[in-house]
Amino acid sequence: MLDIAFIRENPDIVRAAIKNKNREGIDLDRILVLAEERKNNANEISEINRQRNVAQEARDGEAGKRLKEELKAVEEKHQATEKELVSLLIKIPNIPSADTPIGPDESGNVVIRQWGEKPQFPFAPKAHWDLGKNLGIIDGEKAAEVSGARFVYLKGDMALLEMALMRFGFDTLISEETLKKIIDGAGLTVSSKPFTPVIPPILMRSQVMNRMARLDPIDERYYFEKDDMVFVGSAEHTLGPLHMDEILKEEDLPLRYAAMTPAFRREAGAAGKDTRGILRLHQFDKLEMETFSKPEDGLAEQNLMVAIQEYLLQQLKLPYQVVSICTGDMGFPDQRQIDIETWMPGQDAYRETNTSDYIGGFQARRLNSRVRRTDGTLEPVHMNDATAFSQRPLAAILENNQHEDGTITIPEVLRPYMGGREKIEAKK
């Protein structure tokens, strides 16, 4: 949710954001009228209450009764205004950052840099679903019988590889030394405070998800009506509300958290897309980063998130490109979205493996997560969320490190987590 004062002062910026993010049809003038009405009603209520307090003091039952009726009428009006205002307000998307490309859809995204050499194969490289099936480490068929489409069993070395990947990610995020190295390497000036590892809930109240501006579209969520709860679509959804209704101390910022959880997505509207392999599942594991920072540090914080993502992929020696997501393709609460696409030779394409969302104070405003500044004022804390690793890099490892005989070379950095082994081979 945007700050109403900001909307009042910058209607043109807000209008542009609505248009560029393809959210037309929002009546901004109505919002401004309602905001004015709300303020007037609040003042009126305040005045009636003052008179009521006087009447109480005087034990004046007659005046008290009359004022109570008056109050009731104004309060009803006030609540109706408030309700309509908030319902309109939460439809306004966050304002894209100045460096976000303007574009209608993913065709407007801009590749900002590429890293790594695409591997050359003296044979036709296979896609990970074929590699995984042949090695007996990805089983989509049995999963389909048991759970339906878009589920898989990861077995044997694939299961171990995932644990290795996630553990490597965690170890990177909780090491101040490594973070320092990453920060220096990227030429950033941000805190090197390490991430706190968290095991968060993956079921949450729908209301809180709504305060994260992530409930809509509800079709994308697994919703348990009886309990009014939803499955998280990402650990972001329960890490973000970790400080709701709190006032944070400026000196405690940044706060950084990392959590690996299953993520659940209904993939409504993605029918027929990526039906093979592990790129688009209803349930997948993801190691997520979530940070809370001072408003002025929020953008630099996102740059750190991206630097970490790049470091992780570089350590795996996976070629990738960094993409600045344009206005028409970016998330509703995002101020700036940077994706990383990793090269998948079996599909002859870069595929999205990481995303990082700079949210600014957009979620914090509804979550009521604020920071007390040294001058005593309160501001919404700025939030960033970003993928460290999902399961998608596993697909990239399989495809990039494959051999003609179908075996896979395990990335060096993951070997210590896999008993020092160098290769994944078919079980004899």
Added chain:
RNA sequence: GGAGAGGUGGCUGAGUGGUCGAAGGCACCGGUUUCGAAAACCGGCAUCUGGGAAACUGGAUCGAGGGUUCAAAUCCCUCCCUCUCCGCCA
């Protein structure tokens, strides 16, 4: 799931219809004392919000929402949460 007890300021804890935004204690801030510190003593100290340059001042807030009443932290209803015991369970 069953039974019971609770949710009050940064913490603790009193408060069962008006004099309560809320005693006392702890913590914190300032002062006296001291060479300095501790202790003791004195004073201050919730949050949000409208108006105002400020001094100051109006309003709201005792888990959330609704109700009774001229008046609610206090009475009634609904919901949420926490704790204890039992049941069940990893």
